[in-house]
Amino acid sequence: MLVFTGILTAFAGGLLGLVIAHIAEKESRQTIAIVVGSSLGLAIGVGYESMQQNRERETD
Secondary structure, X not given: OHHHHXXXXXXXXXXHHHHHHHHXXXXXXXXXXXXXXXXXXXXXXXXXXXXXXXXXXXXX
């Protein structure tokens, strides 16, 4: 589940980075925005899902 959540949020972060790069109209920074958005999305998604799984384990 961690991997799936990480991949989905990385995809969403990459799309957000692409949108931001398009709005800013800086073609030279497009790849940087996508990589940073994907990396942040992956980190946030995996962190959130691991906290959720930890809560479920504590309640059992």
